[in-house]
Amino acid sequence: MKGATDMPALGDFRRSDVDEWGRSERMRALARRIYEPAYAWWFRAEWEGMEKIPTSGGALLVGNHGGAIPSDAPVIMHGIERDLGRPVYGMADYFFRTLPVIGTLWSRAGGVAARPDNAYRLLREQGQLALVFPEGANGSSKPYAQRYRLGRFGRGGFVEIAMRAGVPVVPVAIVGSEETMPIVLELPRAAKLLGIPYLPVTANMLAMGPLGLVVPFPAKFRLRVLSPVTFDVEPDCDHYPKSRVMQEAEQIRSALQSALSDMLGARRSIWFG
Amino acid sequence: MLVTGADTFWGGRVLRSLEADPTMEVLVGLGTRAPSMPLERAEFVRADETYSILRRIVDATQVDAVIHTFLLVDSSFASTRTLHEVNVIGTMNLLAACGDATSSVRQLVMKSSGLVYGSTERDPNTFSEETPRARPPRTDIERSLIEAEALVVDFAEENPQTAVSVLRCANVLGPDIVTSIGKNLSRPLCPVIFGFDPLVQFVEEGDVVRALEFATREHLAGTFNVAGDGRLAWSEVVSLCGSRRLPLPPILPSLPIAALVRLGVYGFPPELEALLRYGRGLETARLRAAGFEYCFTSAATVEQFARHLRQAKGAGRETTYVYEHDVEQFFRHSPAVVRRPSPVGPSRGDATAGRRSRYPTDTSRAVRRPH
Numbered sequence: 333m334k335g336a337t338d339m340p341a342l343g344d345f346r347r348s349d350v351d352e353w354g355r356s357e358r359m360r361a362l363a364r365r366i367y368e369p370a371y372a373w374w375f376r377a378e379w380e381g382m383e384k385i386p387t388s389g390g391a392l393l394v395g396n397h398g399g400a401i402p403s404d405a406p407v408i409m410h411g412i413e414r415d416l417g418r419p420v421y422g423m424a425d426y427f428f429r430t431l432p433v434i435g436t437l438w439s440r441a442g443g444v445a446a447r448p449d450n451a452y453r454l455l456r457e458q459g460q461l462a463l464v465f466p467e468g469a470n471g472s473s474k475p476y477a478q479r480y481r482l483g484r485f486g487r488g489g490f491v492e493i494a495m496r497a498g499v500p501v502v503p504v505a506i507v508g509s510e511e512t513m514p515i516v517l518e519l520p521r522a523a524k525l526l527g528i529p530y531l532p533v534t535a536n537m538l539a540m541g542p543l544g545l546v547v548p549f550p551a552k553f554r555l556r557v558l559s560p561v562t563f564d565v566e567p568d569c570d571h572y573p574k575s576r577v578m579q580e581a582e583q584i585r586s587a588l589q590s591a592l593s594d595m596l597g598a599r600r601s602i603w604f605g
Numbered sequence: 606m607l608v609t610g611a612d613t614f615w616g617g618r619v620l621r622s623l624e625a626d627p628t629m630e631v632l633v634g635l636g637t638r639a640p641s642m643p644l645e646r647a648e649f650v651r652a653d654e655t656y657s658i659l660r661r662i663v664d665a666t667q668v669d670a671v672i673h674t675f676l677l678v679d680s681s682f683a684s685t686r687t688l689h690e691v692n693v694i695g696t697m698n699l700l701a702a703c704g705d706a707t708s709s710v711r712q713l714v715m716k717s718s719g720l721v722y723g724s725t726e727r728d729p730n731t732f733s734e735e736t737p738r739a740r741p742p743r744t745d746i747e748r749s750l751i752e753a754e755a756l757v758v759d760f761a762e763e764n765p766q767t768a769v770s771v772l773r774c775a776n777v778l779g780p781d782i783v784t785s786i787g788k789n790l791s792r793p794l795c796p797v798i799f800g801f802d803p804l805v806q807f808v809e810e811g812d813v814v815r816a817l818e819f820a821t822r823e824h825l826a827g828t829f830n831v832a833g834d835g836r837l838a839w840s841e842v843v844s845l846c847g848s849r850r851l852p853l854p855p856i857l858p859s860l861p862i863a864a865l866v867r868l869g870v871y872g873f874p875p876e877l878e879a880l881l882r883y884g885r886g887l888e889t890a891r892l893r894a895a896g897f898e899y900c901f902t903s904a905a906t907v908e909q910f911a912r913h914l915r916q917a918k919g920a921g922r923e924t925t926y927v928y929e930h931d932v933e934q935f936f937r938h939s940p941a942v943v944r945r946p947s948p949v950g951p952s953r954g955d956a957t958a959g960r961r962s963r964y965p966t967d968t969s970r971a972v973r974r975p976h
Contacts, residue, residue, distance in 0.1 A: 347841065347844075347845075348838060348841050350804065350836075350837075350838045350841070352730060352731065352804065352835070352836050352886060353730055354730075354804055354838075426726045426727050427726070429726040429883060430726045431800075432798070432799055432800020432801060432855040433799075433800035434800075435800070435801065436800060436801060436802045444730065445726070445727075445729075445730070447727070447728075447729045449729035449730075449731070449733075449736060450729050450730050453729075453730070453731060
């Protein structure tokens with residue numbers, strides 16, 4: 333019985349800093365260095381009310397989704413990590429995990445598959461910031477004509493998780509994302525054939541050809557953090573009344589929607605804000 | 606105390622470890638082949654692979670605890686049929702033998718595997734004992750283990766007088782055990798799936814033996830994950846073990862190395878393919894809360910294994926114990942063997958000096974056999 337009894341070895345011999353979610357702070361730092369020009373010069377992101385985001389403890393950030401390949405998630409994650417120094421875990425469709433290379437990079441950069449168990453663990457047990465887009469792919473795949481019109485907020489699952497985890501929901505309204513990669517046409521059959529959630533033809537593709545697959549238009553980003561919503565319920569219950577959950581989800585949705593309308597009303601130019 | 610799979614890595618190790626405890630009165634090891642460890646006090650019984658003889662043994666010995674270690678958890682060592690025979694039918698016979706109204710069995714411990722959770726893109730990062738499967742099992746081994754566990758759950762319901770614990774182990778790594786993962790890591794080039802770098806969790810072989818013993822002694826009931834703390838990216842595991850990455854295509858990754866797998870150079874069962882894509886993490890709080898302490902974290906397990914690989918590279922292959930029935934019987938029963946009063950187990954005091962010559966190498970090394 334060598335090993336177990338003779339030399340208890342509890343040390344950590346790892347050389348990398350990948351955490352249990354696959355996020356690596358070193359990779360994140362590198363990604364921030366690369367992304368900073370896009371954030372500051374391309375999108376010229378401006379925040380309003382960032383002080384409403386808790387500087388410690390768990391919170392669930394909820395945003396509106398837009399643009400064929402949404403730029404909203406990286407902008408939010410970058411902005412908060414830069415200004416508050418807190419990691420943000422961006423929750424997205426598990427589809428990302430199935431992609432070679434992209435899936436790994438996504439995970440190292442702080443991406444986590446959107447699953448209730450994952451969100452609960454992040455928020456409740458580890459007190460982290462998690463970012464979700466309750467509209468999901470429906471938000472990012474909608475045609476340009478429906479821009480900034482919030483879709484259904486799933487089944488209110490995000491509210492239930494926040495209740496169970498006992499953390500506030502912090503809505504973030506984003507203007508600019510929809511214009512970065514407007515969808516002209518949807519190809520649902522081809523998407524099904526390829527086994528991907530949706531396949532759009534974007535204005536970027538028409539304007540730039542293959543480059544348009546990855547290069548967004550330089551729309552001006554404005555982000556407004558709304559007041560955190562807390563739920564006056566016991567955490568860790570097995571079940572929360574569905575009517576209450578749906579009602580809270582709807583309230584958050586309409587708060588986001590009216591913030592968006594307000595911001596759009598104040599916006600003079602898509603490119604200059 | 607009855608231990609199944611005495612001919613496999615786990616059964617042998619558990620028996621050895623229990624032999625050292627003088628409070629254990631009767632120890633019976635059950636296996637289909639010769640035991641994997643030199644046994645001192647334990648009686649060894651040879652059975653067929655479905656353990657049909659079990660009931661008679663349980664009745665005759667009136668054992669109060671059964672440790673079921675003989676579940677196959679690596680499908681590269683067995684065909685679909687064998688998997689079913691061993692994991693499902695074997696467990697069924699075991700439970701039938703223990704589940705009598707007059708049965709003396711009060712504790713049943715089963716060594717299962719984290720494979721029952723699967724490994725798919727829809728899975729959560731960390732599985733707790735309660736996490737349901739996201740998808741139905743795709744591999745034979747997962748199917749057979751799930752079926753075996755379901756049998757145990759039924760058994761626990763029908764026999765409230767018996768405490769039943771199921772230990773779901775993460776991927777085991779250690780100097781002695783032979784697994785597909787260990788085999789791959791010992792090669793200069795280790796298979797990875799291109800573009801995927803999953804987080805994997807390990808548990809040290811000694812920790813598994815201690816967990817099995819712990820569950821038996823503490824009369825644990827319920828399901829428990831057994832895994833070292835922390836997780837490592839597969840690429841890092843490969844580099845810690847001094848190997849380089851051999852990237853396989855994301856589509857049909859097993860195809861390019863099929864010939865090498867056939868030759869026994871690599872082990873690449875379907876469940877490993879899934880693991881190398883999506884990884885698997887286990888929540889270990891429950892067993893810890895019951896009072897169990899691990900000796901090794903995941904990273905320390907890998908480091909220890911890497912150290913062992915470097916040692917093996919430096920010193921060559923060591924010879925291992927081979928069981929010979931007549932010789933064992935001689936040591937156990939012959940009046941010619943001088944027995945001095947040594948209460949505790951094997952190869953620790955002077956009493957075993959004569960035995961040393963039988964096992965020129967370290968006797969604690971198991972025969973290298975699939976677990």
